[in-house]
Amino acid sequence: MLKNYSSLGKTQWQTLLWIFLLCHRLSAEVLRKKTHFIAGKQEVLSLLAPPLGNGMEFIWEWKPHDSNQNVTQIAAIGWSDGHLSMTITNPSFRRKNYFDISMDQYFENAGVYSFKKIKPASLLLAQFEVFAFKVTPYRWPEVPLGSDVSRSCGVSHLPESATLQWEKEGDPTDNTTLRYNNTAHLIIHNAGPNNQGKYSCVVRGKNGEHLFSVYNEVKVAEVTYRASHTVYRQSSNSSEVILTCRCKDGMYKKATWYWTPLSGTTKIRVASAERPDKILIGKDKERFSAAGFNGKEFPLRITPVQFGDSGTYECNLDKVTFGSITVLNVQVSVEPPGSVSRNQPVVLTCEVSKVTGSLTLAWMRMEERRGFFVQQTVLTEGQPDRKLNVTLHSLSKEQLHWECVVFTDSLLRVRLPLHLTPSAPSGNGQLTLIIMPCVAVVLVGMLMLVGMVFYYKRRPVPAPVASPSTGNDKQSQSDVIYSNIMQLCEDERALETPPEEDKYEIHYSSFSLGSTSPGAVRKQNNYRPDSINECLKQQSDTVVYSSLNVT
Structure with missing residues (x-):
């Protein structure tokens, strides 16, 4: 036997190895499929199990799209010595052929179905996700000319980032579609020849790719006779x-x-x-x-x-x-009217002129193209109160866009948009916004002034010029700073009278910060008033003396 195997060439060995690996990979992969059906259609949907490997016991499990329900076992299968036995544990399902099952196309039967081997080892073999569409009305009769066409389409589950929308001949009908939860409502007012055609309820993925769709046609009568x-x-x-x-x-x-x-x-x-x-x-x-x-x-x-x-x-x-x-007719109102304050209670009111049969009146909060039910009520014929109120205790950014909607027989009849406008800040608020920056500027200015005064108070006084004959020019003379008036007088006596063009205005200033100490008072009293007065008489009228005391 070894001799026979050794007679095989290298190419034959590679081919056998490739076939073995391919079969092993196929047996290890899980069969995954997605399908859909229209609820109410008088047909049967079958789920076909994949080719079986070695095993003795198998089961079918079902996880409904309804998140409130858990995974349940719907069928148990035994396989031994070529004999097959299947036990159905859920009356909604039936055995089809061998390991296959079938179901009626009810909306409630949508979900994820798993076919598993449980003995001798647990292994997932196949998984099917079944989506159910529910279109109301199920059949679309010819509609009267000038009437309103209302259709709704719901899907049992929307994949993550997927969208549900109505399309006519491939074009979206956003202006006539209301979306909430997993349902899209289509409303066409005053139907005419231009509204006829193929309408599809489409599920599209994150990038707009087509996933599933169901369609029907709108036909409009040509005349209004007896309509x-x-x-x-x-x-x-x-x-x-x-x-x-x-x-x-x-x-x-x-x-x-x-x-x-x-x-x-x-x-x-x-x-x-x-x-x-x-x-x-x-x-x-x-x-x-x-x-x-x-x-x-x-x-x-x-x-x-x-x-x-x-x-x-x-x-x-x-x-x-x-x-x-x-x-x-239906009308909406807001109290108080006009723009509203964010901290003020707001009452939204929706009223219908008459109720024939019964209808549902609802307030929906809108986010872009999607609506979320906030409050609804069912009105019956003869009921005196035909209003629905919603009270908003405070107005947030998410509560600015609303719609009052009317449903009859679960079909959309009319949409009434209402957009709230927050009021601008009050006059006091605006005045505060103006005053606060001004106060801040004043405070900063005062701090800068105090800093400059403190800086110049502590600045050392330059030594006076000894004599103008040492080579000082006009610029050097103008830069002379006197620390007190007596020094000025002494220098004035020493200097000759300057030329007429050298006359300039001189300002003397003295700053004092804080409270005056007794020593400081005594030091100030040592000045000789007579000498000061005599000096002042000799000064030009352009000389200005100022004293600033900050206590």
Whole structure:
């Protein structure tokens, strides 16, 4: 046998070694896959176990994406002498083939699935992460022309740094999307032909790469015949609502919009038109307007929308009803109004004009494009209180951007942004900001002055010039410093009268710091007043004597 092995060449040995190492590496690697499904889809998802190595007992484990649940065992498998036995311990799962399992596509079944060998040694063989999408509504019927389209998409788990967003034909719809937790809401107001197309709910990675997505299509009806729907609009100075009325052909001669207020039952004509281009506005001509009627369509525009504009609007072409639209308005307010102080309590109020059925009213704190629920309430029809208040005891930087949102049947109906503006510091605060630097400058100046006085007080006095005949020029004469007035007088007697051009103004100063000691007083009294007066009489009027005492 050894002879036979030795007959193998070097190349054959290298090939066998390479195959052995490759098989060992493949057996040691863990099979890892990621997949996804749409919750509610009537299909079965299967997880296939990898090819088995040596082993006697195996298990399937499941860690739900719900962080509140722990890892649980869902299947136990025994393999002995070619006989297989599998025990399912969770009714949500079923055996498929051999070591494989299958499950219904329920949102709750998302999570991480692990296939392990536990005997004779514990070893992870495969791991699958299953993501579940939940799209509401599950089916997308054709929507009425001019109505609001609302869709929501939730995912069971978002990988780290991943984002969830709605896209139309590959382009983001940021201005119509609200994101919170792992859910993205899409809202399209006054749907028309331009809003039709493919909408995808997409999970993208940190660098924008595509990870998973599900999609559906929005289809909009061409006419408003017999259409009836409800829209929610914000009541503010910049809001508007467009009511659509359209037929298939242009055979009609007259169009009329009627309004029934929430508080009444009588129809009020707000706009009418007759061909050719005869338009009559019967209510608030500054806010209500209508385009020309061409026998086919007659849209009504209201801007700005007021809270009292709520009610049912009906469009008639000749005597045929071509649409009934209920407009419900929502308004937000802040107390105190205007800019608010950071240390002053602030009350945010959101109010809806009417509740039909039930709805959820919520305040959300916004951070960039994401929202965080702060407070919400469920309102029912006939409930007298249709408001939701949030009180902020102090205003921080993270509490400046808010939105009041309305949900019906878990679908977003309207968003009302509210941005708070902190007030500027009060007048006293501004005065303090001005005074404090000035006080600091004054104190620094006083300290510098005291330092200079102290320096010059301790400075030694230069020796007086003996005689002008020793070669001193004008500059040297001007540099003479006298420590006292008597010395000045003696030098004046010794000097001859200088030329007229050599006259200059001389200032003498004496500084005294601290309290005057008795010895100092006696020393000052030794001066001879008569001699001083006589000397002063001989000085020019330009000579100035000053004395500064700082006690």
